[in-house]
Amino acid sequence: MKPKIYSTYSIPVQVKDYMAQYCDIREWHGDGRTPRDILLEEIADVEGLYTGGSSMVGRIDEELLNHAPHLKVISNVSVGYNNFDVDAMTKRNVIGTNTPYVLDETVADLAFALILSTARRITELDRFVKEGSWKPTTNYREIYGKDVHSTTLGIIGMGRIGEAIARRAKFGFNMDVLYFNRNRKQAAEEKYGAEYCDLTSLLTRSDYIVLMTPLTPETFQIIGKEEFKLMKKSAVFINISRGQTVDEQALIHALQNGEIHGAGLDVFEKEPVDPTNPLLQMSNVVTVPHIGSATARTEAAMAMRAAENLVAVLTGKEPIDPVGK
Numbered sequence: 001m002k003p004k005i006y007s008t009y010s011i012p013v014q015v016k017d018y019m020a021q022y023c024d025i026r027e028w029h030g031d032g033r034t035p036r037d038i039l040l041e042e043i044a045d046v047e048g049l050y051t052g053g054s055s056m057v058g059r060i061d062e063e064l065l066n067h068a069p070h071l072k073v074i075s076n077v078s079v080g081y082n083n084f085d086v087d088a089m090t091k092r093n094v095i096g097t098n099t100p101y102v103l104d105e106t107v108a109d110l111a112f113a114l115i116l117s118t119a120r121r122i123t124e125l126d127r128f129v130k131e132g133s134w135k136p137t138t139n140y141r142e143i144y145g146k147d148v149h150s151t152t153l154g155i156i157g158m159g160r161i162g163e164a165i166a167r168r169a170k171f172g173f174n175m176d177v178l179y180f181n182r183n184r185k186q187a188a189e190e191k192y193g194a195e196y197c198d199l200t201s202l203l204t205r206s207d208y209i210v211l212m213t214p215l216t217p218e219t220f221q222i223i224g225k226e227e228f229k230l231m232k233k234s235a236v237f238i239n240i241s242r243g244q245t246v247d248e249q250a251l252i253h254a255l256q257n258g259e260i261h262g263a264g265l266d267v268f269e270k271e272p273v274d275p276t277n278p279l280l281q282m283s284n285v286v287t288v289p290h291i292g293s294a295t296a297r298t299e300a301a302m303a304m305r306a307a308e309n310l311v312a313v314l315t316g317k318e319p320i321d322p323v324g325k
């Protein structure tokens, strides 16, 4: 008998065909992801869980693990795995996996999409044109943006995605690249001339700041009131990591009080973001709904990688992308 697995969303067909050779699949066919209460019932007999971080699914924690006594592997279809309680999983010998590498370039593209659209006021001016405000009398000085090329970019978190951003910055936009990271990244320094600096120095010197660090206890609200105060008044702040790496109230305060110029946000403290969140009312803030890796090609590659990880564990092999401490 094949091991049973549950997926919190409907798996792309090709990926499902591959997985079906090795396991019996049950999946959620409703909107979004499986709601938590249903998930807790569905996992009672499964050995594998195929999922991703989402507010509907909730955390992979003691409560969830208590409902899944046969679980061997949880395969996250995402690179971030802050939704895992790794300690609780380790205690029960449940292996967690993620999907690195395959999304690096796509997320780096989004970093630049947010940099450019915030700097050049693309979403604001798109509305301006579409609502008929562009007139022969339009005062262009009022719609000037900021240059991106030949400025300084600060990257907080120089992992693989950070490096892909640095490459675009250096060769596409002739930017000087500063970075802050747990450890020095020789390759980024040699290839992109990236300069390693402490956080204070990065924040004070950068024109654009991209936060790209995983969410861990060390990076929780790594950017808060004091950090925004250090930034240039002309600085643009981009977050494509996780909402909790920023003190969102401090970000709102910094934007409302002109401490920084603008922000581009893919992630929020609470997702989906509350429609009354003041960030959504600000014309100098560009927002997207956590779409870092959301292109058809990359999502398909992530789905397949997650499937390979899951199948590896269920067939007694080492997964390609185990996560842990």
Ligand code: DGY
Pocket (backbone or CB within 6 Å): 077, 078, 079, 080, 081, 103, 241, 290, 291, 292, 293, 294
């Ligand atoms: C991930 O995979 O963790 C990212 O949030 C993708 O957007």
